[in-house]
Amino acid sequence: MAVTGAVLRSAYTQFSRILSAQGLRSGQKEVAGLRCPLTCISVHLRSQQFGGTCGRMFSNSSSSATSSPAAELSTRPEWSLAATNSKDIISNIESKLGSADLGRLFAVVHVGGKQRKVTSEDIIIVEHNFPPTVGDKIRLEKVLMVGSKDFTMVGRPVLSREQVYVEATVVEKTLSHFKTIFNYVKTKGHRKYKLKRNEQTLLVINNIQLRQITS
Amino acid sequence: MALRIDILLLGSRSHCLGRSPHGKMTGRSIPSDFVKNVLQNGIGRYVCQLQRLTVSFCKSHGDSRGARDFVENHMLDFTKKNPGTVVYLKPRRHRNPRLVAEYLNGRTETLNIRNMPQDEICKWVEHFRTRSGVQVVRLRKQWHTETPSIQGVWSPFTNRDSELNVTEFPDAELSKAISAPTATDRVLAMAREIGVKKHEPLSEKE
Numbered sequence: 001m002a003v004t005g006a007v008l009r010s011a012y013t014q015f016s017r018i019l020s021a022q023g024l025r026s027g028q029k030e031v032a033g034l035r036c037p038l039t040c041i042s043v044h045l046r047s048q049q050f051g052g053t054c055g056r057m058f059s060n061s062s063s064s065a066t067s068s069p070a071a072e073l074s075t076r077p078e079w080s081l082a083a084t085n086s087k088d089i090i091s092n093i094e095s096k097l098g099s100a101d102l103g104r105l106f107a108v109v110h111v112g113g114k115q116r117k118v119t120s121e122d123i124i125i126v127e128h129n130f131p132p133t134v135g136d137k138i139r140l141e142k143v144l145m146v147g148s149k150d151f152t153m154v155g156r157p158v159l160s161r162e163q164v165y166v167e168a169t170v171v172e173k174t175l176s177h178f179k180t181i182f183n184y185v186k187t188k189g190h191r192k193y194k195l196k197r198n199e200q201t202l203l204v205i206n207n208i209q210l211r212q213i214t215s
Numbered sequence: 216m217a218l219r220i221d222i223l224l225l226g227s228r229s230h231c232l233g234r235s236p237h238g239k240m241t242g243r244s245i246p247s248d249f250v251k252n253v254l255q256n257g258i259g260r261y262v263c264q265l266q267r268l269t270v271s272f273c274k275s276h277g278d279s280r281g282a283r284d285f286v287e288n289h290m291l292d293f294t295k296k297n298p299g300t301v302v303y304l305k306p307r308r309h310r311n312p313r314l315v316a317e318y319l320n321g322r323t324e325t326l327n328i329r330n331m332p333q334d335e336i337c338k339w340v341e342h343f344r345t346r347s348g349v350q351v352v353r354l355r356k357q358w359h360t361e362t363p364s365i366q367g368v369w370s371p372f373t374n375r376d377s378e379l380n381v382t383e384f385p386d387a388e389l390s391k392a393i394s395a396p397t398a399t400d401r402v403l404a405m406a407r408e409i410g411v412k413k414h415e416p417l418s419e420k421e
Contacts, residue, residue, distance in 0.1 A: 106365045114357075122360035123252050134345040135261040149366055169257030172264075173345035177353045180240055202250070202347075204257035 097210045102148045105208040110142035120207045130201040132170045140166040165209040172202035247353040264319050264347040271305040272312035282312035284333035318348025
Protein backbone atom coordinates (compact mmCIF):
# COMPACT_ATOMS: atom_id res chain seq x y z
CA MET A 1 0.00 0.00 0.00
CA ALA A 2 1.62 3.21 -1.17
CA VAL A 3 2.09 5.95 1.38
CA THR A 4 2.56 9.39 -0.09
CA GLY A 5 4.55 12.09 1.62
CA ALA A 6 5.14 10.18 4.84
CA VAL A 7 8.54 10.30 6.49
CA LEU A 8 9.34 6.79 7.54
CA ARG A 9 12.84 7.23 8.85
CA SER A 10 13.41 9.30 11.94
CA ALA A 11 14.32 12.87 11.13
CA TYR A 12 17.17 12.76 13.59
CA THR A 13 19.13 10.21 11.60
CA GLN A 14 18.50 12.18 8.45
CA PHE A 15 19.61 15.42 10.04
CA SER A 16 22.75 13.87 11.52
CA ARG A 17 23.56 12.53 8.09
CA ILE A 18 23.18 16.00 6.67
CA LEU A 19 25.47 17.49 9.30
CA SER A 20 27.99 14.75 8.90
CA ALA A 21 28.20 15.35 5.16
CA GLN A 22 31.76 15.34 4.05
CA GLY A 23 31.49 18.84 2.71
CA LEU A 24 30.52 20.31 6.04
CA ARG A 25 33.61 18.91 7.71
CA SER A 26 35.94 20.40 5.15
CA GLY A 27 33.91 23.60 5.38
CA GLN A 28 34.81 23.77 9.07
CA LYS A 29 38.47 23.95 8.27
CA GLU A 30 37.78 26.84 5.92
CA VAL A 31 35.93 28.69 8.64
CA ALA A 32 38.64 28.14 11.22
CA GLY A 33 41.11 29.68 8.83
CA LEU A 34 39.07 32.84 8.56
CA ARG A 35 38.54 33.51 12.25
CA CYS A 36 40.38 33.13 15.48
CA PRO A 37 40.55 29.53 16.72
CA LEU A 38 38.41 30.11 19.78
CA THR A 39 35.34 31.18 17.83
CA CYS A 40 32.83 29.42 15.74
CA ILE A 41 33.56 26.07 14.29
CA SER A 42 30.75 25.78 11.82
CA VAL A 43 28.41 28.11 10.15
CA HIS A 44 25.25 26.19 9.47
CA LEU A 45 23.54 27.89 6.60
CA ARG A 46 19.84 27.74 6.26
CA SER A 47 18.46 29.64 3.35
CA GLN A 48 19.38 30.96 -0.07
CA GLN A 49 20.12 34.41 1.28
CA PHE A 50 23.75 33.68 2.02
CA GLY A 51 24.70 31.74 -1.05
CA GLY A 52 22.80 30.31 -3.96
CA THR A 53 24.36 26.88 -3.77
CA CYS A 54 23.29 26.57 -0.17
CA GLY A 55 19.68 26.88 -1.14
CA ARG A 56 20.10 23.87 -3.32
CA MET A 57 21.13 21.74 -0.41
CA PHE A 58 17.64 20.52 0.14
CA SER A 59 16.16 20.74 -3.30
CA ASN A 60 16.15 18.14 -6.02
CA SER A 61 19.24 18.46 -8.17
CA SER A 62 19.17 18.36 -11.92
CA SER A 63 22.55 16.70 -12.26
CA SER A 64 21.66 13.47 -10.54
CA ALA A 65 18.19 12.90 -11.93
CA THR A 66 18.19 9.16 -11.56
CA SER A 67 19.35 8.83 -7.96
CA SER A 68 16.79 9.25 -5.19
CA PRO A 69 17.13 12.07 -2.66
CA ALA A 70 17.91 10.00 0.38
CA ALA A 71 20.60 7.79 -1.09
CA GLU A 72 24.29 8.73 -1.32
CA LEU A 73 23.85 11.76 0.93
CA SER A 74 27.38 12.24 2.12
CA THR A 75 28.93 12.10 -1.31
CA ARG A 76 26.61 14.46 -3.18
CA PRO A 77 28.74 17.26 -4.60
CA GLU A 78 26.35 20.14 -4.00
CA TRP A 79 26.21 19.36 -0.28
CA SER A 80 29.93 19.81 0.01
CA LEU A 81 30.76 23.26 1.31
CA ALA A 82 34.33 22.91 0.15
CA ALA A 83 33.15 22.56 -3.41
CA THR A 84 31.02 25.70 -3.17
CA ASN A 85 32.06 29.30 -2.66
CA SER A 86 32.17 28.94 1.13
CA LYS A 87 34.58 31.81 1.62
CA ASP A 88 32.20 34.12 -0.20
CA ILE A 89 29.31 32.93 1.94
CA ILE A 90 31.23 33.42 5.16
CA SER A 91 32.55 36.83 4.19
CA ASN A 92 29.02 37.77 3.20
CA ILE A 93 27.80 36.80 6.68
CA GLU A 94 30.72 38.56 8.36
CA SER A 95 30.03 41.79 6.52
CA LYS A 96 26.45 41.75 7.76
CA LEU A 97 27.28 40.99 11.37
CA GLY A 98 27.01 44.52 12.68
CA SER A 99 23.87 45.44 10.77
CA ALA A 100 20.35 45.43 12.09
CA ASP A 101 18.77 43.44 9.28
CA LEU A 102 19.79 40.12 10.78
CA GLY A 103 16.45 40.05 12.55
CA ARG A 104 15.83 38.50 15.92
CA LEU A 105 18.82 36.62 17.31
CA PHE A 106 18.85 33.83 19.82
CA ALA A 107 21.77 32.91 22.03
CA VAL A 108 22.58 29.92 24.18
CA VAL A 109 23.93 31.40 27.36
CA HIS A 110 25.53 29.72 30.39
CA VAL A 111 24.36 31.44 33.58
CA GLY A 112 24.13 30.19 37.12
CA GLY A 113 25.33 26.72 36.23
CA LYS A 114 22.68 26.23 33.57
CA GLN A 115 22.43 26.84 29.85
CA ARG A 116 19.44 28.67 28.48
CA LYS A 117 18.32 29.51 24.97
CA VAL A 118 17.53 33.17 25.08
CA THR A 119 16.28 36.03 22.89
CA SER A 120 15.72 39.66 23.67
CA GLU A 121 12.78 40.56 25.94
CA ASP A 122 12.56 37.17 27.55
CA ILE A 123 12.93 36.22 31.20
CA ILE A 124 15.15 33.64 32.87
CA ILE A 125 15.56 32.66 36.50
CA VAL A 126 18.95 32.14 38.07
CA GLU A 127 18.92 30.08 41.24
CA HIS A 128 21.00 30.46 44.41
CA ASN A 129 23.77 32.96 44.95
CA PHE A 130 23.91 35.65 42.28
CA PRO A 131 25.58 38.88 43.43
CA PRO A 132 24.09 41.47 41.04
CA THR A 133 21.17 43.23 42.63
CA VAL A 134 17.96 44.64 41.34
CA GLY A 135 18.29 47.23 38.56
CA ASP A 136 21.83 46.20 37.52
CA LYS A 137 22.64 45.85 33.85
CA ILE A 138 24.73 42.75 33.23
CA ARG A 139 26.69 41.45 30.30
CA LEU A 140 26.34 37.67 29.92
CA GLU A 141 29.71 36.52 28.73
CA LYS A 142 29.50 32.75 28.35
CA VAL A 143 27.70 32.52 25.02
CA LEU A 144 27.84 29.09 23.44
CA MET A 145 25.81 29.70 20.34
CA VAL A 146 24.16 32.54 18.50
CA GLY A 147 21.67 32.12 15.69
CA SER A 148 19.50 34.13 13.43
CA LYS A 149 16.88 33.08 10.94
CA ASP A 150 19.52 32.41 8.29
CA PHE A 151 22.60 31.14 10.07
CA THR A 152 23.92 29.77 13.35
CA MET A 153 27.28 30.38 14.95
CA VAL A 154 28.48 27.60 17.20
CA GLY A 155 31.18 28.36 19.71
CA ARG A 156 34.09 26.09 20.56
CA PRO A 157 33.00 25.87 23.36
CA VAL A 158 32.26 29.56 23.70
CA LEU A 159 32.09 32.45 21.24
CA SER A 160 34.54 35.31 21.62
CA ARG A 161 33.73 38.45 23.58
CA GLU A 162 34.46 40.69 20.64
CA GLN A 163 31.87 38.99 18.50
CA VAL A 164 28.86 38.60 20.75
CA TYR A 165 27.27 40.97 23.20
CA VAL A 166 24.39 39.82 25.37
CA GLU A 167 22.94 42.29 27.84
CA ALA A 168 20.48 41.62 30.64
CA THR A 169 18.85 43.49 33.52
CA VAL A 170 18.21 42.12 36.99
CA VAL A 171 14.55 42.74 37.65
CA GLU A 172 13.74 40.84 40.82
CA LYS A 173 15.37 38.94 43.63
CA THR A 174 13.05 36.71 45.65
CA LEU A 175 12.91 33.53 47.58
CA SER A 176 11.38 30.44 46.01
CA HIS A 177 8.32 28.65 47.36
CA PHE A 178 8.89 26.30 50.28
CA LYS A 179 10.53 23.14 49.01
CA THR A 180 10.33 20.04 51.16
CA ILE A 181 13.43 18.02 51.86
CA PHE A 182 12.37 14.73 53.33
CA ASN A 183 14.78 11.87 54.00
CA TYR A 184 13.26 8.69 55.29
CA VAL A 185 14.60 5.20 55.67
CA LYS A 186 12.11 2.57 56.72
CA THR A 187 12.59 0.47 59.86
CA LYS A 188 15.74 2.40 60.80
CA GLY A 189 14.14 5.29 62.59
CA HIS A 190 15.71 7.75 60.19
CA ARG A 191 13.57 10.66 59.12
CA LYS A 192 14.51 14.26 58.48
CA TYR A 193 12.04 16.87 57.39
CA LYS A 194 13.10 20.31 56.29
CA LEU A 195 11.47 23.20 54.47
CA LYS A 196 13.82 25.24 52.36
CA ARG A 197 13.60 28.37 50.24
CA ASN A 198 16.38 29.30 47.85
CA GLU A 199 17.23 32.65 46.36
CA GLN A 200 16.02 33.36 42.86
CA THR A 201 17.05 36.15 40.52
CA LEU A 202 14.95 37.21 37.56
CA LEU A 203 16.89 38.36 34.53
CA VAL A 204 15.36 40.11 31.54
CA ILE A 205 17.47 39.82 28.40
CA ASN A 206 17.71 43.26 26.82
CA ASN A 207 19.53 42.65 23.56
CA ILE A 208 21.83 40.32 21.67
CA GLN A 209 24.30 41.86 19.26
CA LEU A 210 26.75 40.37 16.83
CA ARG A 211 29.76 42.53 16.16
CA GLN A 212 32.41 42.40 13.49
CA ILE A 213 35.86 41.44 14.68
CA THR A 214 38.27 44.21 13.73
CA SER A 215 41.55 42.34 13.42
CA MET B 216 -25.64 21.88 55.55
CA ALA B 217 -25.60 25.23 53.73
CA LEU B 218 -21.83 24.97 53.16
CA ARG B 219 -22.13 21.58 51.49
CA ILE B 220 -24.76 22.87 49.10
CA ASP B 221 -22.54 25.83 48.20
CA ILE B 222 -19.65 23.51 47.36
CA LEU B 223 -21.89 21.37 45.17
CA LEU B 224 -23.14 24.43 43.32
CA LEU B 225 -19.67 25.86 42.70
CA GLY B 226 -18.31 22.73 41.08
CA SER B 227 -15.98 19.91 41.91
CA ARG B 228 -12.51 21.45 42.14
CA SER B 229 -13.02 25.08 43.01
CA HIS B 230 -12.94 24.58 46.78
CA CYS B 231 -9.85 22.39 46.77
CA LEU B 232 -7.37 24.75 45.11
CA GLY B 233 -4.16 24.52 47.05
CA ARG B 234 -5.39 21.69 49.23
CA SER B 235 -4.88 17.95 48.86
CA PRO B 236 -7.02 15.37 50.73
CA HIS B 237 -4.21 14.30 53.11
CA GLY B 238 -2.53 17.73 53.45
CA LYS B 239 0.54 16.74 51.40
CA MET B 240 2.57 19.39 49.63
CA THR B 241 2.61 17.81 46.20
CA GLY B 242 3.33 19.81 43.08
CA ARG B 243 -0.25 19.34 41.98
CA SER B 244 -1.81 20.55 45.22
CA ILE B 245 0.21 23.67 45.93
CA PRO B 246 -0.52 26.67 43.71
CA SER B 247 1.74 27.08 40.69
CA ASP B 248 2.22 29.58 37.95
CA PHE B 249 4.56 30.57 35.15
CA VAL B 250 7.30 33.18 35.54
CA LYS B 251 5.97 36.70 35.33
CA ASN B 252 7.68 40.02 34.88
CA VAL B 253 5.49 42.88 35.99
CA LEU B 254 4.68 45.09 32.98
CA GLN B 255 7.95 44.29 31.12
CA ASN B 256 9.97 45.98 33.84
CA GLY B 257 13.61 45.67 32.80
CA ILE B 258 13.11 46.12 29.07
CA GLY B 259 13.08 49.90 29.05
CA ARG B 260 13.86 51.21 32.49
CA TYR B 261 13.88 49.32 35.78
CA VAL B 262 11.26 50.58 38.23
CA CYS B 263 11.26 49.53 41.86
CA GLN B 264 8.03 47.70 42.51
CA LEU B 265 7.82 48.45 46.22
CA GLN B 266 5.31 51.25 46.58
CA ARG B 267 4.84 51.53 50.33
CA LEU B 268 6.59 50.09 53.39
CA THR B 269 4.90 50.34 56.77
CA VAL B 270 6.88 49.60 59.94
CA SER B 271 4.49 48.95 62.75
CA PHE B 272 6.04 48.57 66.21
CA CYS B 273 5.42 49.03 69.89
CA LYS B 274 7.19 51.84 71.68
CA SER B 275 7.81 49.92 74.87
CA HIS B 276 7.64 46.14 74.44
CA GLY B 277 10.83 44.07 74.17
CA ASP B 278 9.61 42.36 70.98
CA SER B 279 9.93 45.63 69.12
CA ARG B 280 13.46 46.46 70.19
CA GLY B 281 14.95 45.46 66.85
CA ALA B 282 12.26 47.38 65.01
CA ARG B 283 12.92 50.48 67.07
CA ASP B 284 16.67 50.15 66.44
CA PHE B 285 16.01 49.79 62.74
CA VAL B 286 13.89 52.94 62.74
CA GLU B 287 16.58 54.87 64.61
CA ASN B 288 19.62 53.65 62.67
CA HIS B 289 18.76 52.32 59.22
CA MET B 290 15.40 53.67 58.12
CA LEU B 291 16.57 57.06 56.89
CA ASP B 292 19.32 55.52 54.75
CA PHE B 293 16.72 53.29 53.18
CA THR B 294 14.41 56.20 52.40
CA LYS B 295 17.24 58.20 50.86
CA LYS B 296 18.32 55.31 48.65
CA ASN B 297 14.76 54.57 47.55
CA PRO B 298 12.99 57.83 46.79
CA GLY B 299 10.22 55.98 44.97
CA THR B 300 9.13 54.06 48.06
CA VAL B 301 7.04 55.67 50.80
CA VAL B 302 7.88 54.57 54.34
CA TYR B 303 5.28 54.86 57.08
CA LEU B 304 5.90 54.39 60.77
CA LYS B 305 3.02 53.08 62.79
CA PRO B 306 3.57 52.90 66.52
CA ARG B 307 0.95 50.52 67.94
CA ARG B 308 1.09 49.66 71.57
CA HIS B 309 0.98 46.11 72.94
CA ARG B 310 1.15 44.55 69.47
CA ASN B 311 3.77 42.59 67.54
CA PRO B 312 6.00 44.63 65.27
CA ARG B 313 5.35 44.07 61.59
CA LEU B 314 6.64 45.01 58.17
CA VAL B 315 3.92 45.58 55.60
CA ALA B 316 5.07 45.91 52.00
CA GLU B 317 2.64 47.11 49.36
CA TYR B 318 3.48 46.72 45.69
CA LEU B 319 2.56 48.49 42.50
CA ASN B 320 0.42 45.59 41.34
CA GLY B 321 -1.78 46.00 44.42
CA ARG B 322 -0.56 43.03 46.43
CA THR B 323 0.54 43.21 50.06
CA GLU B 324 3.13 41.17 51.90
CA THR B 325 3.34 41.10 55.67
CA LEU B 326 6.11 39.95 57.96
CA ASN B 327 6.07 39.62 61.72
CA ILE B 328 9.40 40.99 62.94
CA ARG B 329 9.08 40.27 66.64
CA ASN B 330 12.37 39.53 68.42
CA MET B 331 14.40 40.17 65.29
CA PRO B 332 17.67 42.04 65.61
CA GLN B 333 17.97 45.17 63.53
CA ASP B 334 20.34 43.71 60.91
CA GLU B 335 17.91 40.89 60.25
CA ILE B 336 15.17 43.47 59.78
CA CYS B 337 17.46 45.29 57.33
CA LYS B 338 17.82 42.06 55.32
CA TRP B 339 14.06 41.55 55.22
CA VAL B 340 13.51 45.15 54.16
CA GLU B 341 16.03 44.61 51.35
CA HIS B 342 14.18 41.42 50.43
CA PHE B 343 10.92 43.34 50.13
CA ARG B 344 12.61 46.01 48.08
CA THR B 345 13.95 43.59 45.52
CA ARG B 346 10.69 41.74 45.02
CA SER B 347 8.00 42.51 42.52
CA GLY B 348 4.52 42.09 43.91
CA VAL B 349 4.04 38.72 42.25
CA GLN B 350 2.86 35.94 44.58
CA VAL B 351 5.45 33.32 45.50
CA VAL B 352 4.29 30.04 44.01
CA ARG B 353 5.83 26.95 42.50
CA LEU B 354 7.20 27.97 39.13
CA ARG B 355 6.36 25.64 36.30
CA LYS B 356 9.24 26.86 34.13
CA GLN B 357 12.41 28.75 34.94
CA TRP B 358 12.04 30.90 31.84
CA HIS B 359 9.49 32.76 29.78
CA THR B 360 9.62 33.90 26.18
CA GLU B 361 7.12 35.39 23.78
CA THR B 362 9.15 34.23 20.77
CA PRO B 363 10.14 30.61 21.35
CA SER B 364 11.13 29.92 17.76
CA ILE B 365 13.40 31.99 15.54
CA GLN B 366 14.45 29.54 12.89
CA GLY B 367 10.99 28.03 12.64
CA VAL B 368 9.49 25.18 14.65
CA TRP B 369 10.89 21.81 13.66
CA SER B 370 8.66 19.39 11.85
CA PRO B 371 9.66 16.04 10.38
CA PHE B 372 9.70 17.76 6.97
CA THR B 373 12.23 20.44 7.96
CA ASN B 374 15.61 19.94 6.26
CA ARG B 375 14.24 17.12 4.20
CA ASP B 376 14.17 17.02 0.43
CA SER B 377 10.81 18.32 -0.73
CA GLU B 378 10.73 15.60 -3.37
CA LEU B 379 9.66 13.27 -0.56
CA ASN B 380 6.29 15.01 -0.59
CA VAL B 381 5.49 13.55 -4.00
CA THR B 382 7.22 10.21 -3.56
CA GLU B 383 5.05 7.13 -3.53
CA PHE B 384 6.02 4.74 -0.76
CA PRO B 385 7.36 2.03 -0.78
CA ASP B 386 10.05 3.53 -3.01
CA ALA B 387 12.54 1.18 -4.61
CA GLU B 388 15.43 3.65 -4.55
CA LEU B 389 14.84 4.75 -0.95
CA SER B 390 14.53 1.19 0.25
CA LYS B 391 18.03 0.34 -0.95
CA ALA B 392 20.78 -0.12 1.59
CA ILE B 393 22.99 2.95 1.90
CA SER B 394 26.33 2.27 0.31
CA ALA B 395 28.08 5.33 1.72
CA PRO B 396 31.02 4.66 4.08
CA THR B 397 29.76 3.30 7.40
CA ALA B 398 30.46 4.94 10.75
CA THR B 399 33.14 2.35 11.48
CA ASP B 400 34.90 3.08 8.19
CA ARG B 401 34.82 6.81 8.86
CA VAL B 402 36.20 6.47 12.39
CA LEU B 403 39.03 4.29 11.07
CA ALA B 404 39.76 6.86 8.36
CA MET B 405 39.91 9.59 11.01
CA ALA B 406 42.25 7.46 13.09
CA ARG B 407 44.53 6.94 10.09
CA GLU B 408 44.53 10.70 9.48
CA ILE B 409 45.59 11.44 13.04
CA GLY B 410 48.17 8.64 12.94
CA VAL B 411 46.93 6.41 15.71
CA LYS B 412 49.07 3.33 16.09
CA LYS B 413 47.39 0.01 15.64
CA HIS B 414 47.42 -2.02 18.86
CA GLU B 415 48.62 -5.60 18.55
CA PRO B 416 46.38 -8.14 20.20
CA LEU B 417 47.55 -9.24 23.67
CA SER B 418 49.22 -12.61 23.85
CA GLU B 419 47.93 -15.31 26.18
CA LYS B 420 50.81 -14.79 28.64
CA GLU B 421 49.81 -11.17 29.30
